[in-house]
Amino acid sequence: MNVQVASAVFFLYFLLLFAIAGYAVKRRSKGRSLIANPHVYSLSLAVYCTSWTYYGSVGRAATTGLEFLTIYTGPTLVCFTWWFLLRKIIRISKEHNIVSIADFIASRYGKSTALGALVTIFAVFGIVPYIALQLKAITYSFNLISSNGELTSMALQRAYPAIPEFIDTAFIVAILLAVFCMLFGAMRLDSTERHEGLVAAVAFESLVKLIAFMCVGVFVCYTLFDGFSDIFSQFLQTFPEKSHLLLLGDSSTPATKWFTMTTLSMFAIMLLPRQFHIMVIENSDISHLRTAMWTFPAYMFLLNLFVLPIALGGLLHYDGNTALADYFVLSLPLHNNESALAALVFIGGLSASAGMVMLESVASATMILNNLVMPLILRFNLRRPDISGTLLNIKRLAITSVIFLGYFYFHILGETEALVDIGLISFMAATQFAPAFLGALYWERANGRAAATGLIFGFAIWMYTLIVPVLVEAGWLTQSLMQNGPFGIEALRPTALFYLNNLDMWSHSLFWSIFFNAGSYVTISILSSPSSAESAQAVRFVRAATWKSETKESKRISKAPTVIEFIDLMAKFIGDKAANKAISEYLGDREIDEKGSLSEYEIPNLKRFTEKTMAASVGAPAARIIIENYLAARGSKMEDVFNIFGTVSLSRDASREQLSVLYDVANLINSGKALDSILDSVLDLLFRQFRFDLCAIRILDEEVNLLRVRSYKGLDSGFLSHADREINLDTCIGHTFINNKVVLANDSDCADMPTSLAIVRELKIKSFAHVPITVEGQPIGVLSSYSRYAKGIYTDEFIELYKNIAAQIGIAYRNSIQTVQLIEASEQQKQLKIAEDIQLDLLPKKMPEVDGLDIAGICVPAKQVGGDYYDFITYPQELDIVIADVSGHNIGAALLMASTRTFIRAHSRQMFPPQTTLSTLNGFLYQDLSSSELFITMFYLRYELQKNNLIYANAGHNKPLIYRPATDSFDQLDAEGMILGILPEVDFEQKEIAVDSGDILVLYTDGIVEAQNQFEELFGMQRFQDMIRDHYTKSSNEIIDIALDETRIFQGRRHFNDDVTIVVVKIL
């Protein structure tokens, strides 16, 4: 077969693969998936069998015997565990929207970005040699088939000398595979969707390689030889010295190596990135496992059935020459002139290689994008309106890079090794994930630090014990490194670490790498405890199987959110249509109560579902924070603080960066810090994220009606950063505030505002924007930003974001005002309580008992404590009555009243006449009263009991009344005198008046005569006098009760606006 025919076969087959993938995608779009089938799933799993199996197994069998079997018996054993192991992994992955093995490990250990990146880097390093192996196999087989069985190089160049030397088969294959993967593996940016075309092609390739291999097996066994037993008999007769190939446990395959190989392959089938991808991510139905559990091992058995016969047949055919052993499968038909069979075998080999490269590169690209690129983008907040196109291109670039890394490895290092060795290097790399992975599933205490440390140790030793020897062999490092160790330290020889020199290199590498990997993982996990995020994930992963029925519904969310709220929330991030679709898929036939809301036990599930759905678009960590904060904010007084959902009106295609800024702002506002600190942080964020030259916040100062600068960040310019603004239309900020509208401008726009223009020009500001900060729609300030960049910075979308940020600031402002008010109110409350206590304490506890007098007094405090006061001082022959009213209703007033009382009581011994008492008191209180802007009205009366005479003085108080029933007349006790606290020295007039038996003396404060009804009518003196006249026969107490009742009836409510104090003295 010449190069032309081989090339034609090659290209036609690729064309067929494209067609199959395209057809699968088309079928899927019609809703009839080609791959949602357990047998297709099983076939796709067979991507495990690469060209390493296809060509390499025979080579391995021909040189080392039965050892090749371990690579397949290991996975067969693992299949026994699939029903609980793989099933658990798939369940968890679907539950958490996991898209790669890096994602799985990162998610389990608290959604750790660092761990995801680490796994990705190691995985890519680990699989590059494996990809190189595939390219090597394709190149060799192409050269072989196009030169009729001679192992040559440059087959293409010999046929077409014009082709440049670097373009070999591997190069062309690499390009074709890259194109295929970009088409079917990176069509859209949604790694949660399965790759229909890719999987269909891989499953088809698995079928082709099995058929091709079985054909060549049958050909060798039954055409070249006379069945199985014939081959074995001939072999044992011809090569008795090679009989060890049919035995185990000798020097070529010691027991330890056998065990090592089995272990490696058991882990590789689960942990190689492509296997994880095809088994877990591309699994369309968990019940497919039931079939795959036995069909996949059966596939491997069939594929291996003819390996030994072909190997032995090859040895017999080539007289024991093993130079071509890796390609016996191809060379045997070629040398027997079976061109068609050879072409089929070539296609089978191509299938084995291509399938592996396709899946491995797509799986790696997904990891690179999600675990390396996305964190960087989020970290540095690359400001772009829509980065989905860029991300898709990054994924495509990642696919191409991974394939070409393999290509370069093949050219630089791959020529030196047999196929099997390269494959085992990758297996060993995948095995390093085992401790962290198994711990993730079954050990709750395991934590991320431990996993990361274990992985780093594992990979360091993997590099040292397997890659360093390859580099030495390639001549990159000196041979003495292997023999004497680095710097002559024998203990550190790469293949005899710590003098462990009686193991083969695989067992040696496995032992040390897993020893340090698992050792550090277990030790650190035991010594340190997981963070709360890790613990939460640990429970979700480890208890996954039983989790659904146990803890899932236990945590009730107070004040259950409705389905609609969840839809709204999701719609902010994934769009209305997608949100509604997702929710209807979720709800299905779930129970919904009559109000259209879910039962409260369904809410936690819905919460998880929402988080999962959003994780696909914003990443798991962001989704978790959003949901947690949303639910935490609901129902509390902070409900509208977390207004990212209330005020956000961003278009649904707003970029992740914008959402992330908005989200950060919401978090700042939610932080509970002081307003100024919040404003500073918000400006700081804006300043950093959008690279403004100046950001400022001005808040209305109502007292002076100015917009005062509350905070600024950036340029220190007098006018822009410091100067307050008057509220008029002379400045842009004034405009913004008055019109409550965004003002957006560039330097030429403020031509009618000369001051602004000059300053903006001077500072080289190219554009600026002012957005009103509002509270409940009313502007309370302005958020400004200035930029020296071109005008285009303020796109519509950006302004939307900007408005939302201003709205958040408004909320922060309102909250802070409310908080201040709340504190003030509670302070006031405390003060009032103290004042009330003092006041009540000052009032007489009981009425004095004086013969011939019926005395009663009452003080009814109004809602707010007033400053009324009355007191009695008894002497043997006299009775002093004081009634006073202090203006003001605070603790100061109460204290003044207290000192007034003390003063009066202290001076009572000296028996000063009322006028002297008042003037002395005025002098005593003047300083305090004037400095506290308070004053006191007071009436001081002395009753001379023997004489039935009253001596009194008045400091601006209501005039007391004397009702004389004998004449049915009222006397008002009036005396000249100024209110206490107005002047430092005041002279008070003192008067006297006689009383008779039956007269009634009434002292009162303004609370009673100034009581108002609903028509703002005063109770007034006339009603008060009528009341006294009507009830003069009653006791003092009764008169007081009636007075209070009538006043209350008059004003129509229970409570007085001001204190009401009445003292009634009835002369018996």
Add this chain to the structure above:
Amino acid sequence: MLESTPYQRQIWLIFFFLGMVMLNFPFLQIFNRLETIWGIPLLVLYFMFGWPASIGVVYLFSRTLEHNDYNLED
């Protein structure tokens, strides 16, 4: 959804460890001889029959899952 009982899962695990033993030394030493049956070396024969047998076990067990499922529905 197919479900399994804890009993079934334990059986899986037992078979897994049994497989580990039967596919490793020293168990393999039993067949590690150059004797042939029908012209085929003993060890090769062991794998040619042992391997499909283990697959058969998995197959039978995977069927019991379905059977169990029907019982549950009943």
